Amino acid sequence: MNRISSIALASLLVVSLGAGAQTPGPAATAGSAARGKTTFFRVGCHQCHGGEAQGSPYSTAPKLGPAALPFAAFTLFTRKPRLQMPPYSPEILSDAELADIYAYVTSRAAPVALDKLPN
Amino acid sequence: MSQSDEVSKGRRSFLLQAAATGAGAAAAAATAAAAQAPTPPQGAASPGASPSASPSVSEVRSEGRPGSDYMVDVLKSLGFEYICANPGSSFRGLHESIINYGGNSRPELITCMHEESSVAMAHGYFKAEGTPLPVMAHGTVGIQHASMAVYNAWCDRVPVYLILGNTLDATMRQPGVEWVHSVQDAAALVRDFTKWDDSPVSLQHFGESAVRAYKMAMTPPSGPVVIVADTELQEQPIHSDRTLVIPKLTPPSPPQAESGAVTELARLLVEAEQPLFIADRLARTPAGLERLVELAELLQAGVVSTIPNLMPPVGAGRMNFPTRHPLNQTYRSNAAIAAADVIVGLEISNFFGATNIFIDQVERTTRPAIRPDAKLITLNSTDLIQKANYQDFQRYAAVNMALTGDGEATLPSLIEAVRRLLTDQRKSTFERRGKALAEASAAARERFRGDAALAWDASPITTARLAAEIWEQIRKEDWSLVSGGLSGWPVRLWDFTKHYQHLGVSGGSGIGYGAPAAIGAALANRKHGRLSVNIQNDGDLMYAPGVLWTAAHHRIPVLTIMNNNRAYHEEMMHVQRMSNRRNRGVDRAHIGNEIDNPGIDYAKLAQSMGWYAEGPISNPRDIGPALKRAIAVVKRGEPAMVDVMVQPR
Numbered sequence: 001m002n003r004i005s006s007i008a009l010a011s012l013l014v015v016s017l018g019a020g021a022q023t024p025g026p027a028a029t030a031g032s033a034a035r036g037k038t039t040f041f042r043v044g045c046h047q048c049h050g051g052e053a054q055g056s057p058y059s060t061a062p063k064l065g066p067a068a069l070p071f072a073a074f075t076l077f078t079r080k081p082r083l084q085m086p087p088y089s090p091e092i093l094s095d096a097e098l099a100d101i102y103a104y105v106t107s108r109a110a111p112v113a114l115d116k117l118p119n
Numbered sequence: 120m121s122q123s124d125e126v127s128k129g130r131r132s133f134l135l136q137a138a139a140t141g142a143g144a145a146a147a148a149a150t151a152a153a154a155q156a157p158t159p160p161q162g163a164a165s166p167g168a169s170p171s172a173s174p175s176v177s178e179v180r181s182e183g184r185p186g187s188d189y190m191v192d193v194l195k196s197l198g199f200e201y202i203c204a205n206p207g208s209s210f211r212g213l214h215e216s217i218i219n220y221g222g223n224s225r226p227e228l229i230t231c232m233h234e235e236s237s238v239a240m241a242h243g244y245f246k247a248e249g250t251p252l253p254v255m256a257h258g259t260v261g262i263q264h265a266s267m268a269v270y271n272a273w274c275d276r277v278p279v280y281l282i283l284g285n286t287l288d289a290t291m292r293q294p295g296v297e298w299v300h301s302v303q304d305a306a307a308l309v310r311d312f313t314k315w316d317d318s319p320v321s322l323q324h325f326g327e328s329a330v331r332a333y334k335m336a337m338t339p340p341s342g343p344v345v346i347v348a349d350t351e352l353q354e355q356p357i358h359s360d361r362t363l364v365i366p367k368l369t370p371p372s373p374p375q376a377e378s379g380a381v382t383e384l385a386r387l388l389v390e391a392e393q394p395l396f397i398a399d400r401l402a403r404t405p406a407g408l409e410r411l412v413e414l415a416e417l418l419q420a421g422v423v424s425t426i427p428n429l430m431p432p433v434g435a436g437r438m439n440f441p442t443r444h445p446l447n448q449t450y451r452s453n454a455a456i457a458a459a460d461v462i463v464g465l466e467i468s469n470f471f472g473a474t475n476i477f478i479d480q481v482e483r484t485t486r487p488a489i490r491p492d493a494k495l496i497t498l499n500s501t502d503l504i505q506k507a508n509y510q511d512f513q514r515y516a517a518v519n520m521a522l523t524g525d526g527e528a529t530l531p532s533l534i535e536a537v538r539r540l541l542t543d544q545r546k547s548t549f550e551r552r553g554k555a556l557a558e559a560s561a562a563a564r565e566r567f568r569g570d571a572a573l574a575w576d577a578s579p580i581t582t583a584r585l586a587a588e589i590w591e592q593i594r595k596e597d598w599s600l601v602s603g604g605l606s607g608w609p610v611r612l613w614d615f616t617k618h619y620q621h622l623g624v625s626g627g628s629g630i631g632y633g634a635p636a637a638i639g640a641a642l643a644n645r646k647h648g649r650l651s652v653n654i655q656n657d658g659d660l661m662y663a664p665g666v667l668w669t670a671a672h673h674r675i676p677v678l679t680i681m682n683n684n685r686a687y688h689e690e691m692m693h694v695q696r697m698s699n700r701r702n703r704g705v706d707r708a709h710i711g712n713e714i715d716n717p718g719i720d721y722a723k724l725a726q727s728m729g730w731y732a733e734g735p736i737s738n739p740r741d742i743g744p745a746l747k748r749a750i751a752v753v754k755r756g757e758p759a760m761v762d763v764m765v766q767p768r
Contacts, residue, residue: 042706043704043705043706044691044692044695044705044708046766046767047688047691047692047695047708047767047768048692048768049768050574050581050582050766050767050768051574051577051579051766051767052573052574052577052581052766053574054570054573054574054577054581054583054766055570055573056582056606056607056768057567057570057606057607057608057611058582058604058606058607058768059606059692059768061768063570063573083476083478084478084479086695086696086699086700086705087480087699087700088699089699089702091702091704092698092699092702092703092704092705108573108574109573109574109575109576111569111570111572111573111575112572112575112576113572114565114568114569114572116572116575117568117571117572117587117612118587118590118591118594118612
């Protein structure tokens with residue numbers, strides 16, 4: 001059931017302009033990255049981890065991909081977080097949806113070369 | 120020229136001269152001198168001194184002029200450059216005296232569109248300049264508007280100088296609005312979060328209290344003060360049978376911690392294996408930063424300052440330590456705090472939060488973030504100023520030693536005490552420790568650069584990419600980040616070395632601080648030729664966007680980059696937390712939190728108030744060229760905005 005308004009969702013969607021962004025990551029699960037992206041935004045992972053799962057020092061939410069924890073650890077953490085992250089029970093985020101999210105975060109673009117950053 | 124004209128003109132030029140060498144200069148001199156000599160110089164240039172008068176007072180003749188002229192003389196003697204106000208009838212007399220009698224110069228009137236903006240401008244101005252900026256407001260509706268900003272200044276230890284108009288004598292009030300704009304005790308509303316106030320009943324009383332208020336505000340721990348300017352005092356002529364004097368201001372020397380405790384702290388630091396400093400509102404002046412660098416280098420000890428990833432941010436109060444200094448352990452603060460055997464909190468209220476981990480789950484729990492044998496020490500002036508009602512003093516931290524005194528003023532004697540205890544053997548241990556800390560901080564920095572390189576081309580643009588793009592454009596300029604944290608990326612990616620490059624946070628986390636504080640700081644930076652950079656949160660700007668007009672009207676150059684993420688994301692996270700906890704899903708957490716549908720066109724908003732503005736920009740490649748164009752405008756002396764669509768975090 002998708003309860004978010006399509007306008008709100010559209011305003012939050014992240015489109016990657018990078019050429020490498022669509023490169024699929026390691027297929028650790030049978031999840032769908034496209035569905036995972038929608039779920040990632042619908043259940044608000046992006047609020048703390050960023051739309052590209054890039055992490056943020058402000059919310060202390062770490063990057064989730066493209067190199068990710070093994071799926072089992074990823075699931076365990078999402079269900080029973082260690083510190084500040086709100087827990088996601090299977091009632092509000094099913095195992096299948098979590099697998100989709102995993103497919104999304106592991107298929108994010110690799111970081112650019114550090115020399116792109118001004119020193 | 121009539122005799123009284125002559126008197127007035129002569130006195131005015133004297134006062135202007137006094138102002139130039141007066142409070143501002145004397146305050147700076149006192150701060151510098153405080154490090155070495157606690158006693159202020161006798162007979163030094165003072166606002167009240169004149170070649171012929173006694174050193175403590177100056178005469179002000181009083182022939183038929185209004186009381187507010189004398190008030191202006193007092194304000195001039197204190198060296199104020201500007202005065203902020205949204206106009207109000209309860210200080211019409213003072214307003215008129217400032218612009219006509221005072222020549223609208225020192226202080227020059229800055230037109231504000233909200234009293235909260237006036238106070239926040241004064242707040243930002245002080246942190247860039249080191250001297251207060253007064254604000255005029257109605258004693259009723261004006262201070263009611265201003266009160267949140269006063270609370271921010273209180274929490275941030277900033278001396279905002281408030282002058283409130285009021286008519287105490289009920290028989291003198293015009294029926295109607297003047298009654299609803301009158302109050303028995305105007306300062307009562309903010310007394311819980313101001314340092315001092317008075318409601319003078321004579322002009323001489325006003326003069327003495329105005330000078331006392333300045334002194335109280337500036338004595339560390341600093342804080343806001345209130346002086347009520349009664350309308351009758353402002354508007355009635357000065358009685359010719361009275362001679363008014365302007366009292367001399369002697370800038371106070373700040374309190375230092377007791378010498379025995381300083382020696383004991385030095386011993387602990389020299390003997391420690393992993394000493395660590397956590398600095399928050401330590402560096403009141405550039406000297407504070409220099410002294411902390413000296414102390415850290417002497418001991419080769421780590422420093423944590425400006426930790427933007429703790430909630431609330433710990434140590435983000437002032438620019439205490441260069442961000443790229445090898446001893447800066449901020450980017451690995453958890454590890455540094457966990458490893459330390461002696462932790463010294465310098466002018467930090469939230470020492471408990473810095474040394475414990477608080478977990479906001481269903482059951483709220485706390486566990487220590489430190490070694491069980493770690494010794495905790497505080498050097499704070501905050502204990503000298505606490506009040507009961509508002510809880511900005513934070514949770515009680517059980518420490519091994521609590522030194523009461525101003526941190527910056529105490530550092531020189533602490534440095535001397537450490538020097539006396541140094542041995543060659545300890546020095547070689549320190550050297551090894553310094554090398555290890557330098558390696559650890561360099562590794563942490565590389566990790567952050569790696570994280571910043573993620574999602575580089577994403578749109579909406581990542582906060583890291585925006586910080587990097589801004590840095591690329593400003594790094595060769597004399598820049599000052601006047602407001603805006605941008606998720607903590609600037610302090611990670613930019614090279615902050617100077618005191619004015621980071622002005623810290625609001626204090627009370629009262630939203631609406633960012634835009635006016637930035638413009639107040641930019642006003643101070645203007646004469647120094649600094650490029651003021653404001654990274655502006657969208658929600659913050661919408662509290663009182665009229666301050667954009669103030670910047671355009673007074674030609675205050677500031678580069679504003681909109682951190683446009685279209686929601687109150689902090690609050691969104693809280694609602695998510697509640698929704699998950701109650702197992703209801705977070706799909707609707709945007710309700711009541713988004714600033715969208717319609718999205719706000721900030722460039723148009725700014726343009727409508729006379730700004731150069733571009734955006735919204737959603738392709739990261741467009742940021743650099745837009746910033747270049749905006750910086751060219753700012754260098755011409757005007758404000759400019761670039762609106763950028765960014766990620767939530």
